[in-house]
Amino acid sequence: MNSRKSILVRGCTGGLFITVDDSIGSEELNDRVMERIRRVGPEIRGESIILEVDKRAMDSDALQSFQMRLNQEFGMSVQQLIAKSDETREAAKELRIRSAPVFTTGRDPQADTVSVPYTLRSGEFKRNPRGNILILGDVNPGAEVSASGDVIVMGTLWGVATAGALGDETAVVISLNMQATQLRIAGHYAYARSPKNSERGLHPEVALLENGEIVVRNFIEFNLLEREVKKSWGGLSS
Template identity: 25%
Template sequence: MRFCLEGLKLPEEAVLFRGTREGIHIYLNDEVEFPSVVDSLEQRLATSQNFFQGARVVINTGRRTLSADQMATVSQILNRYEGVQLVRLEQSKAAQKQSNSEMTALVVEKPVRSGQQLYHPGHIIVIGDVNPGAEIVAEGNIVIMGAL
């Protein structure tokens, strides 16, 4: 079976790469189990390391909503390659509307210190400063009311 992202027909591959003016779009097949997608992504990046040096990358997850752990996994894979910059994570508009309406918010009313990691499957609102070296990962929006 083929899968479709906003009208774009994709082959049965777990991962598809497309070059655009913005950088490289990596489409993750939402019909393939996530571990298979991760394996395919690692394999494709490893076989063409030089191609991705200095690349700006946009990840499109289709209808799949990634958990905080899954987002961290994808981010860690990309961080292994020098100069690869993750610009943003996208999903289909239908999935965004559905997932945003179901998400809860985590409100943190204190500074996030260097070395601290915040993961939440919804939105994160930080009322306080976020110091360099802190990591915040959320499936939803991240709002910081303080210095970044």
């Protein structure tokens, strides 16, 4: 039993990245992976996993039973499936799990945007692990918002915002009035600004990652197109 070699676990933002070798038989797959996750401390497990299965063929029943056990034992869910087999990806599609032949941190053009049509008050937490989140109101102090893609707040952001929760470093946080307690993008975090020099009124701003640091820029002057160019050219300009 050298499960260490055949199952590789890495941490990623929001959960675990688990790579399963083809040497593991499909009947023991569930047990072995669960056992492996159990060895990871509960405090760093997170809530979702990205499962990489190489060329393994899995039908939707196998995938569903995996998903169910994962949920029952750890309360986690499969966030993304990386599989080279068309059959496996087809099964994932059936179960509405995002899948891709290779892992990329880039944004998913088909990502859903969840829209929240009110102000988030203290204690409320809204998240979208499958795309962007749009808040049509404020995010009050003590409230939290999180998305695997972008976070857009059409109001004042006072609370905590997480963009690129699963590791997308191109994700941004946009707000009409940026007063965030804390900003997090793809595992990097920043305290926005001290509440002392808060100004009233709306100054749309965007927070993004630049050279591993979160910077906040004026949204009007900032050219989002530039970011698109950087992304498609693999960051040549930086």
